[in-house]
Amino acid sequence: MITLSQIREQKADLIERYQKRMADLDVEKLLDQVLELDEQRKSTQQKMDDELAEANQIAKQIGQLFKEGKQEEAGKMKSRAAELKQSSGSLKESLQKIEDQQREILFHLPNVPQARVPKGKDDSDNEITEEFGTKHSFSFEPKPHWELADEYDLIDFELGVKISGAGFPVYKGKGAKLQRALINFFLDEAEKAGYAEVIPPHLVNEASGIGTGQLPDKDAQMYHVGEDGLYLIPTAEVPVTNIYRDVILKEDQFPIKNCAYSPCFRREAGSYGKDVRGLNRLHQFDKVEIVRIEKPENSDAALEEMKSHVQGLLNKLGLQSRILLLCGGDLGFAAAVTYDFEVYSAAQERWLEVSSVSNFESFQANRLKLRYKNEDGKSTLAHTLNGSALALPRILAALLENYQQEDHIAIPDVLKPYLNFDKIEK
């Protein structure tokens, strides 16, 4: 969530930047409410502190009197103490209420877009900043990946329906091996780029969901194991970033770079149509995620570095790709700026999102209480970033579609060392 000092110090700027993502919302009113509540909080806190101070004072005196054997005098002071206890108690209650109200507003307020983020409502307002990669052309009619998957016996969607439901495919044979090869390739590339690998838990508690911003807003997107109060992770971002919850870092620990492979679980309530065909949108999918914790002054540079990393992966895989700078309206709740990567699906004749790289600035850090101590001993919120590098199913879809030949499917050179075959035949 955004910080009070941001609101205090740059309110006008915030209001303007918020317009990029929610033009119809009266942000100024909300921010004023927060400031107003903060004033109330301070004065209530002050009153309460004063009363507690007096009560502490009295308690000490009573203790002293008891020691000196002056029970009666001590007894007299108790009534004032009881009075203070009562009124400080009710002040505590109203303080709690004020803080709850304030948090309620702040919790539901998304991050402020950076100045360079284009204003816009939805994905049609995203800005294409770059196109790159290998274009594939065909002397025949290319087939969509779900037909190829079936023809070459790589993925069984029906079987997944039987076992779990729609959106849970079963990868088989070379399909499964290709999946595993991609995971290893992505992890190796991340490691070469300096990201330390972790294998995080795949279920997280509520505090973790709140830390990275999935909760309380997006709880409908996550699978919830009510019995145990746990959530299946929608991305490794959640457990990996939460490694640094309630942590105070030292300067010399930067930059922090982690990568992780994990399955991701999403309920995807409300999706339908061609969007969900084949591998396009699943309830369970695999992803390699990169996560960084940076000092504020370095986070923008880190984002560009992550962008090049992802770009490098797509180039190595030989996929026709493009980068979008997301407009305000398409930005995730916690993001200040996001690049989306899309690959061209030859047979579906559409672009598929395969990565999303974001700078969250101090938005998550504020919720996570993730800080660092600078040279003069002051603690400051760190910046968090993450990106997919990469999400597997759509990459697999694009590989099958773009590398298909009339009688087989070719394999990109970079994956061959990870496989004991160099093409897929019937």
Added chain:
RNA sequence: GGAGAAAUGGCAGAGCGGUUGAAUGCACCGGUCUUGAAAACCGGCAUACCGAGAGGUAUCGGGGGUUCGAAUCCCUCUUUCUCCGCCA
């Protein structure tokens, strides 16, 4: 899953109702000494909020309670350890 024990500062570890925000040791930082280092000695060393400051408040796993007063007593949750059972 059953039975017990425990949770205190960066770590170790006292304290079990009244100047205890918390002894002591280690670690760490500054200084004296030394050609330099070690040792020794002196001093400092939690976090958050309010306040110009003096200072105040809160925090001894989390939450609640008893009391004028709780790290200390009670309830509850969580976690860890030991034993038994079960199991990849």
